[in-house]
Amino acid sequence: MIHIKVEDNKGEVQDLEIPEGINLNLMETLKAFEYPLRATCGGMALCSDCHCQVLEGWDNLPEAQEQELITLDTRPDATGASRLACQIKLSEAIDGLSIRLIGENE
Amino acid sequence: MEHIKTDICIIGAGPVGLFAVFEAGLLKMRCHIIDVLPQVGGQLSEIYPQKPIYDIPGFPVINAQDLVNGLMDQIETFKPTFSLAERVDTLERLDDGSFIVRTNENTEVHSKVVVIAGGLGCFEPRKPAIEGLEQFEGKGVSYMVRNPELYRDKKLVLSGGGDSALDWTIFLSEVASRVTLVHRGDTFRGAPDSAEKVFDLAKSGKINLILQSHITSINGNGHLKEVTIQGKNNEQTNLETDYLIPLFGLTPKLGPIAEWGLNIDKSAIEVNTFDYSTNVEGIFAIGDINTYPGKLKLILCGFHEAALMAQSAFKYVYPDQKLSFKYTTVYGVNTF
Numbered sequence: 001m002i003h004i005k006v007e008d009n010k011g012e013v014q015d016l017e018i019p020e021g022i023n024l025n026l027m028e029t030l031k032a033f034e035y036p037l038r039a040t041c042g043g044m045a046l047c048s049d050c051h052c053q054v055l056e057g058w059d060n061l062p063e064a065q066e067q068e069l070i071t072l073d074t075r076p077d078a079t080g081a082s083r084l085a086c087q088i089k090l091s092e093a094i095d096g097l098s099i100r101l102i103g104e105n106e
Numbered sequence: 107m108e109h110i111k112t113d114i115c116i117i118g119a120g121p122v123g124l125f126a127v128f129e130a131g132l133l134k135m136r137c138h139i140i141d142v143l144p145q146v147g148g149q150l151s152e153i154y155p156q157k158p159i160y161d162i163p164g165f166p167v168i169n170a171q172d173l174v175n176g177l178m179d180q181i182e183t184f185k186p187t188f189s190l191a192e193r194v195d196t197l198e199r200l201d202d203g204s205f206i207v208r209t210n211e212n213t214e215v216h217s218k219v220v221v222i223a224g225g226l227g228c229f230e231p232r233k234p235a236i237e238g239l240e241q242f243e244g245k246g247v248s249y250m251v252r253n254p255e256l257y258r259d260k261k262l263v264l265s266g267g268g269d270s271a272l273d274w275t276i277f278l279s280e281v282a283s284r285v286t287l288v289h290r291g292d293t294f295r296g297a298p299d300s301a302e303k304v305f306d307l308a309k310s311g312k313i314n315l316i317l318q319s320h321i322t323s324i325n326g327n328g329h330l331k332e333v334t335i336q337g338k339n340n341e342q343t344n345l346e347t348d349y350l351i352p353l354f355g356l357t358p359k360l361g362p363i364a365e366w367g368l369n370i371d372k373s374a375i376e377v378n379t380f381d382y383s384t385n386v387e388g389i390f391a392i393g394d395i396n397t398y399p400g401k402l403k404l405i406l407c408g409f410h411e412a413a414l415m416a417q418s419a420f421k422y423v424y425p426d427q428k429l430s431f432k433y434t435t436v437y438g439v440n441t442f
Contacts, residue, residue, distance in 0.1 A: 036372065040153065040226055047153060047357075073289075073294070073295055073296070074354050075354065076233070076266075
């Protein structure tokens, strides 16, 4: 199981348990758990609706690619802990990740 | 004020709105399209023009902008008219059941049918979280540069790190008396040429470049006078300015459509899948903006919805005529 702690836009915290071997990114996973992320671009790192702040587990994440960094540059609320959930592939390596969602909802 | 009379007023010039012109045209209905963006194509042109799309029937792969261009070619024969860079504000229903849609530029479109193909809504500037920002909108704060001459010999602060922040900093450095660019990061990932030019302008003293910083508050007395900038060590600096231009891209919002009495669920308009009609007679919603059991936000689903919508729209445009279904392979495409 992969464990991810998620704080939504209202401050509610939930511990998610996700089976390994699911071929999804974190944005798609959160949508599957019925988080109402808008995800305008569908996962191309172009809209930043799935903007999140990483509270724990930053070092276990894959490095952000150029497009994600360009898009984060357009967010007024981006910080050094910002990532786009759509660019984080679900894997055992990110077990223990803790994030706060600060992007746009549906 | 511009007054346009047409059969169908389509709100949204994305792929589904454009294809609705084709389906309406086959049934001899004329269309006028309104879109808040200055170009047609909706999300495809605004967000991902160079991305490949793999699920358009007949095209194993097509670049998003090429699809938009192809749709424009396909509908040209039906001579649609456009109001671009205009936001739909109000909808009025007349006694005869027809509609008048008004835009923020005072364009009035009088039509028998309204089709909302607004995607995820109206693209609006993304606003930074600064207390009191909205009370200075139009009084020193604006989110786009409409008329650069407004800033001649004035003091400006721009904030943002994307291409538009870089491009306007470069352009306005020749117009304003002082330009300050505030950016959260310490590098720019936009066009390398623009980033280099901005660093050169800063080095030569033509602009102030304040990196690893953001604006935390703004002040003024009726008009903007000062911004407070916080640096990476939380140090705060006040800077006098005449204008603040936050440039953080665009994000879709449902906007005034939410006030039109339509049934809305999670920012999407509920429709009847028989013909994608809404709860308001004569108003249809197609594409990503609608919702129904089993809805998939796919361009190809929006095309299907446009075809069915047109069949029902016909009875509002030609109430005395009987519609007989015709294949383009038999009858071709008859222009107006």
